[in-house]
């Protein structure tokens with residue numbers, strides 16, 4: 001008999017063995033909370049955002065590599081009988097916008113006290129790993145598997161100082177500036193922005209290219225380290241509105257949807273205000289702000305013939 005035949009014959013028995021180990025591991029984890037790892041080799045780490053009511057489940061294999069192809073679900077039960085469980089249905093890794101081994105599930109502890117969190121990981125080979133992890137919830141803190149969750153109740157992503165430049169032309173471009181303060185314990189990424197007032201919205205950075213200021217399209221967006229700040233300001237990083245449905249005048253307010261890699265979507269309002277200065281060198285001040293700058297050749301911009309645009313939006317301003 002060839003080795004491959006043995007492999008085929010052995011796999012059901014092996015599968016059963018793995019399942020038994022997974023169950024045994026679950027019991028062990030329940031009895032003695034600690035870094036979650038059982039004989040399946042799967043490493044499961046829970047990170048809870050109390051403010052965001054989100055549980056992030058990090059999966060890694062025995063070697064520490066991110067596991068991105070599983071489906072993860074979660075059930076929380078209080079340590080005493082009679083309480084209704086809190087459940088989060090299965091999600092895939094990329095459901096939160098990035099396949100990074102971190103699965104994002106909506107979850108809120110409905111009461112203070114001791115909880116058992118049951119994480120179920122359905123793997124691509126059809127097997128499932130279930131793990132019970134202890135959590136203690138007080139009004140002050142959340143502790144999961146013995147680890148105090150670093151995020152305080154107030155620790156969240158804050159978007160401040162939002163403002164848009166006036167823009168004179170329908171079909172033209174506009175610029176929006178803002179600041180993001182990452183009060184959470186993990187790195188974030190401002191991955192994308194959209195708005196009903198523009199055909200396309202891109203994240204740009206104005207750079208000095210041998211004395212000529214140019215705008216560079218950043219398709220990956222901008223990072224905001226844990227505890228750090230991202231500033232979009234004149235002459236630097238900015239949100240670029242392309243193909244405006246209508247001119248933007250001082251006093252207008254536009255709506256933007258920011259998409260973060262982990263926190264998901266955040267809808268914000270940007271007032272249109274006069275914005276002083278572009279942060280550029282004086283010799284380029286004549287062609288002014290980010291909204292009117294030359295774009296780097298090859299950067300992905302959406303050409304928008306002004307006449308098409310006017311017809312398309314004759315019936316309304318889009319505001």
Ligand SMILES: [Cu+2]
Nearest residue numbers: 204215240290
């Ligand atoms: Cu730009």
